[in-house]
Amino acid sequence: MIRTQLYLPKPLYQTLRTTAAKEQKSTAQLIRDLLAYALKTQKKENAGKFLLELADKGVHGLDFQGSLKIDDELYGSS
Helix, strand or coil: CCCCCCCCCCCHHHHHHHHHHCCCCCCCHHHHHHHHHHHHHHHHHHHHHHHHHHHHHHHCCCCHHHCCCCHHHHHCCC
C-alpha cells in the first residue's frame, strides 16, 4: 500500500469516524472501501449514462431530415 495524506473538512471527518465505528472498521479502511466503490460505480454509470444519453439524442435530438438530403449536400441538387 502507498501512504497518502488529504485534508478533510471537520464535519466530513467526523462523519467518516462515526460511520467507521458503526461498521467496526478503521477510518482508513472505510475511506479505501468508499473510494474503491465510487471509482467502480463511476465507470459503470458514466458508460451507461453516456449510452442512454446517446440513445435519447438519437430519438429526440437529431434532425433525421439531414440524412435524407446528404447526397444533395455532398454532390449538389439534382
